Amino acid sequence: MTREECEALDAADPLRHFRDEFALPDGVIYLVGNSLGAMPKAVTQRVATAVNDEWANRLVGGWNSARWYNQPTDLGDRIAPLIGAGPGEVIVGDSTSVAIYKAMAAAVRLQPGRRVILSDLANFPTDRYIVEGLVKGLGGDYRIRDIGDLDSALGDDVAAVLLSQVDYRTGARRDMAAVTARVHAAGALMVWDLCHSVGAFPIEVGEADFALGCTYKFLNGGPGSPAFLYAAPRHHESAENILSGWYSHADPFAFETAYRPADGIRRFAVSTPHVLSGIALSAALDMWERVDLHEVRAKSVALTSLFIDLVESSCGRDLTLASPAASGERGSQVSFLHDNGYPVMRALIDRGVHGDYRAPKLLRFGFAPLYLRYVDVYDAAATLAEVLGKELWRDERYAERLAVT
Numbered sequence: 489m490t491r492e493e494c495e496a497l498d499a500a501d502p503l504r505h506f507r508d509e510f511a512l513p514d515g516v517i518y519l520v521g522n523s524l525g526a527m528p529k530a531v532t533q534r535v536a537t538a539v540n541d542e543w544a545n546r547l548v549g550g551w552n553s554a555r556w557y558n559q560p561t562d563l564g565d566r567i568a569p570l571i572g573a574g575p576g577e578v579i580v581g582d583s584t585s586v587a588i589y590k591a592m593a594a595a596v597r598l599q600p601g602r603r604v605i606l607s608d609l610a611n612f613p614t615d616r617y618i619v620e621g622l623v624k625g626l627g628g629d630y631r632i633r634d635i636g637d638l639d640s641a642l643g644d645d646v647a648a649v650l651l652s653q654v655d656y657r658t659g660a661r662r663d664m665a666a667v668t669a670r671v672h673a674a675g676a677l678m679v680w681d682l683c684h685s686v687g688a689f690p691i692e693v694g695e696a697d698f699a700l701g702c703t704y705k706f707l708n709g710g711p712g713s714p715a716f717l718y719a720a721p722r723h724h725e726s727a728e729n730i731l732s733g734w735y736s737h738a739d740p741f742a743f744e745t746a747y748r749p750a751d752g753i754r755r756f757a758v759s760t761p762h763v764l765s766g767i768a769l770s771a772a773l774d775m776w777e778r779v780d781l782h783e784v785r786a787k788s789v790a791l792t793s794l795f796i797d798l799v800e801s802s803c804g805r806d807l808t809l810a811s812p813a814a815s816g817e818r819g820s821q822v823s824f825l826h827d828n829g830y831p832v833m834r835a836l837i838d839r840g841v842h843g844d845y846r847a848p849k850l851l852r853f854g855f856a857p858l859y860l861r862y863v864d865v866y867d868a869a870a871t872l873a874e875v876l877g878k879e880l881w882r883d884e885r886y887a888e889r890l891a892v893t
């Protein structure tokens with residue numbers, strides 16, 4: 489495909505107007521929206537209002553009049569449609585790691601007699617670390633088993649399974665409905681991590697027991713924006729929140745000495761919400777209300793496929809595709825392997841093409857369809873070809889490791 493053909497695709501793109509709603513620095517092709525999404529311009533005004541009007545003038549009254557108190561469920565109801573859930577089924581707060589802890593603890597305790605948690609070594613490390621910590625806390629003979637082949641790992645000792653729908657390294661995408669059905673057939677509960685899915689394509693939580701994810705990646709909620717947690721309504725009465733903070737109490741402002749869990753999804757709250765982070769997220773969600781996720785998916789498939797085609801035709805001998813070649817099996821990212829992945833990525837970033845690097849060899853490129861253009865994909869592939877073709881990455885400046893890759 490030529491650059492002119494890419495320009496024509498941009499002109500016909502039904503999502504093209506959204507790009508103007510983002511603050512993007514000049515000269516940057518941002519392919520890291522799967523790690524920290526770009527800033528919707530509306531955030532500036534919304535946060536300023538929250539600080540200068542709500543906080544400065546209303547002070548503690550803001551908990552009522554600005555609905556800060558209701559923020560966890562208000563935001564949850566707005567995320568629900570993005571994952572195929574209904575009102576009262578999603579709560580927002582804490583971080584993804586904390587949400588994993590709450591969901592896995594609740595799932596395991598709903599399954600007395602079963603002592604095994606199935607986890608995948610390919611899971612994002614925090615997912616794995618949190619489950620290890622939970623198993624230690626539960627004590628007794630609880631243990632983790634790694635999923636190699638799901639069917640042989642499932643047995644009548646398995647309480648719950650934790651998997652990411654999209655692999656954070658390769659971008660490989662699982663069939664949620666099929667996996668959930670297999671897990672349920674074995675009598676276990678299914679917990680999905682949707683960090684690399686939400687905002688990238690339409691999701692159906694379907695029969696899943698719990699699901700969670702972060703809001704600062706494709707949803708553009710801002711650095712450190714709170715996580716979301718979905719619990720299937722059938723578990724609302726029986727599931728327990730192991731982090732039984734006062735916000736999960738049936739009546740927090742009664743200040744009762746005895747703990748009584750709230751009805752519904754609010755029992756998965758923990759404590760005072762991070763209001764300002766939630767406000768930035770709410771500005772991003774204003775935009776998502778106008779987005780058709782099917783259009784997002786169609787463009788995402790087109791962008792990732794175009795990138796793979798361009799890169800394989802111009803630098804195919806230097807790189808190995810680490811993502812599925814079939815678009816239906818991919819999320820919204822493309823990864824390639826290169827023996828010198830770190831300096832290659834530094835050289836790319838130096839030329840305005842921002843991807844990221846994951847040890848030991850992975851070059852990761854995320855494609856956020858709301859603000860990326862086809863010409864950006866064309867230019868990014870051309871820059872990568874130049875960095876590799878002229879071996880620009882060999883410059884010794886690029887060998888030095890920075891703290892965050």
Ligand SMILES: *Cc1c(COP(=O)(O)O)cnc(C)c1O
Binds near residue numbers: 611614
């Ligand atoms: C980004 C990401 C996280 C991040 O967890 P935090 O608690 O927000 O730091 C966790 N799991 C997966 C799969 C992720 O992609």
